Amino acid sequence: MLGEKCGLFGARCFNDKCVFDLLYWGLIAQNHRGHESYGFLTYAKSFRRHVNVGLVPQISGRRYSRWRNFLQGDVGIAHVRYGTSGERGFSKLDYAQPLIASQDDEKIGFAFNGNIVNAYELRNRLIGKLEKNKSFCDSLIFSKYLVNNISSNGLMDAIEDCMKNIEGAFSVLGLRNNGDLFAFRDPLGIRPLSMGESKDGMIKALSSETVGLNINGLEFTGDVKPGEAVVITKDDVKRERLVKSERTAFCAFEYAYFARPDSFLNGKYVYSVREEFGRNLGKRFKDIVEKADVILSMPETAEDAAYGLHEETGLKWERILRRHRYVTRRAFILEPDERVSTVDRKINIMDGNLNGKRVIIVDDSIVRGDTTRTVVSKIRKAGAEKIYVFVTFPRITHPCFYGIDMATFDELIGFRFNEEEIAKQIGADGVFYQPLEDYIRATGMSANELCTACITGEYPTETAQKMAEAARISAKKDQRRIYERPEFFDG
Numbered sequence: 001m002l003g004e005k006c007g008l009f010g011a012r013c014f015n016d017k018c019v020f021d022l023l024y025w026g027l028i029a030q031n032h033r034g035h036e037s038y039g040f041l042t043y044a045k046s047f048r049r050h051v052n053v054g055l056v057p058q059i060s061g062r063r064y065s066r067w068r069n070f071l072q073g074d075v076g077i078a079h080v081r082y083g084t085s086g087e088r089g090f091s092k093l094d095y096a097q098p099l100i101a102s103q104d105d106e107k108i109g110f111a112f113n114g115n116i117v118n119a120y121e122l123r124n125r126l127i128g129k130l131e132k133n134k135s136f137c138d139s140l141i142f143s144k145y146l147v148n149n150i151s152s153n154g155l156m157d158a159i160e161d162c163m164k165n166i167e168g169a170f171s172v173l174g175l176r177n178n179g180d181l182f183a184f185r186d187p188l189g190i191r192p193l194s195m196g197e198s199k200d201g202m203i204k205a206l207s208s209e210t211v212g213l214n215i216n217g218l219e220f221t222g223d224v225k226p227g228e229a230v231v232i233t234k235d236d237v238k239r240e241r242l243v244k245s246e247r248t249a250f251c252a253f254e255y256a257y258f259a260r261p262d263s264f265l266n267g268k269y270v271y272s273v274r275e276e277f278g279r280n281l282g283k284r285f286k287d288i289v290e291k292a293d294v295i296l297s298m299p300e301t302a303e304d305a306a307y308g309l310h311e312e313t314g315l316k317w318e319r320i321l322r323r324h325r326y327v328t329r330r331a332f333i334l335e336p337d338e339r340v341s342t343v344d345r346k347i348n349i350m351d352g353n354l355n356g357k358r359v360i361i362v363d364d365s366i367v368r369g370d371t372t373r374t375v376v377s378k379i380r381k382a383g384a385e386k387i388y389v390f391v392t393f394p395r396i397t398h399p400c401f402y403g404i405d406m407a408t409f410d411e412l413i414g415f416r417f418n419e420e421e422i423a424k425q426i427g428a429d430g431v432f433y434q435p436l437e438d439y440i441r442a443t444g445m446s447a448n449e450l451c452t453a454c455i456t457g458e459y460p461t462e463t464a465q466k467m468a469e470a471a472r473i474s475a476k477k478d479q480r481r482i483y484e485r486p487e488f489f490d491g
C-alpha cells in the first residue's frame, strides 16, 4: 500500500457564500490522497489558517460552526498531505499545508501535490532567505522560491519561472494576500488538477480529482492543462498556457492505485480503465485462468479489475477479502514490521470454502511485496491449493522521484527479483503482470502522454534520469531518497 502526496481543493464564491463548506467536503472526498495532515486557508481581509495532523475529521454541529466561523471568507485553498520529502524526525505539523510564505509585502498561501526533483539545488540558491531552523522540505523551498519571484517579477512571470526552473511534478494552488486564487501545473502535467463550477457560474473550483467537485455539486469543466496557469480574482478568471512541452507525462500509477474509481481522468472514469485492465489480464493469461477455480481481489483498489477479469473469462469472482473500513493507517508509510501487522489488521478474509481451490488473486501493484505476501499467506491458511497473483500495474523496477513514496531501488521487490523469484518471495505459485502496452492502451492515452518511468527506467526529466543512474549504483549502501542527498547536487 502506497503513500502519495497529496490532495488539493480550492474555490472562490462570487456570491459571497462561505467557502469553507466547499473546502471541507472537497477534502473529505480526497482524503485517500493523504493521511498525514490536512489544512485549510481562507482569506477575509487577512489569512485564516487551520492545519492539523491525521485524517480530516468528521465534524458536525457546534464544532463545524466553530470551524466555519473561524475560516471565514469567500475564497480559500485546502490540502491533504502524505509526505515524500522532509526529514522523518520532524513533526508532521511542521510540514502541514497550506503553508504561508512571505517576501517584503507579498504573502502567499501555498499548497502542492507532487515532488520537486531539484529541491536541493533550489535551496542552495535560496540559502539565507530560508528560516535557519527549517528543515529540508520541497514545499518550504518551493513556496519561498515562488514568493520571492512574485515579489520581484509579478505573478505570471513568477509562475513561468517555476515552470522553467523547477524540475518535477507539481500541481499548485495558491492564495495571495489580496485574495487572488491561483493554480498551475508543471509542463508535463504529472499530477492531476481539475476545474469545475456551479451551474450558475457563481462558484469556481479546482480539485486534484473530480470527486472533490462532485461532492460539492459542481460540474467538471476540464483540466488545468500542463504548463497552464489559472488566476481567479474577484472580477474574473484568467487562463494562460505559459510553457508548452513536446510531450506530457501524466503519472500512469494514478490509474492503478491512487485515484478514486469514480474520478474522471483524461477523459475516462478510473473504474472503467481498471475493468479494462482485468479484461486484458484475462486475455493475456488464458492458460492460467483455465487452471483456476475462483477469482479473489485485493480490497478495494483491485475490485474493478477483478470484475473485468470475471466478465472476460466467466470465472467465478468471490469477494472473500474485505477491508476493515476504519483501520486507516497506511501500511506503506510504516516501518516494515509495523507494516505487516497493519495489513494483517486491515484485511479480513471470510471463511469462504477455499479448501483445495486454485485461486487467482488480483492486485493493483506490487511495490515492496509486504502487503501481497501477507494476503497470500492468509489465503493459503484458508486452504487454497494454488495461488496465482495477477497484477494490473506492470513490474515496478525503478524508483519514483515525482511524488510516490518509493524513492530507492533497494526497497522495490521488482528491482531485486524477477517474476519467478517474486512469486517465491511472496509465497505464491505464480505472479503475472499486465504488459505495459496493454496497460497504456486501456488508459486511452499514448506512451508519449504518460510517465511510466518506474516500469521502464525512462524518466521524462533530465535530473531524474541522472538520479536514477546514480541511485542504482549506490542502491545497497545508501537508503536515503536520492533527491535529498546534498552530494548529488554539490558534486
Ligand code: SF4
Binding pocket: 190, 250, 251, 252, 253, 254, 399, 400, 401, 402, 403, 404, 451, 452, 453, 454, 455
Ligand atoms: S515514476 Fe511511476 S509512480 Fe512516479 S510519476 Fe512516473 S509513473 Fe507515476
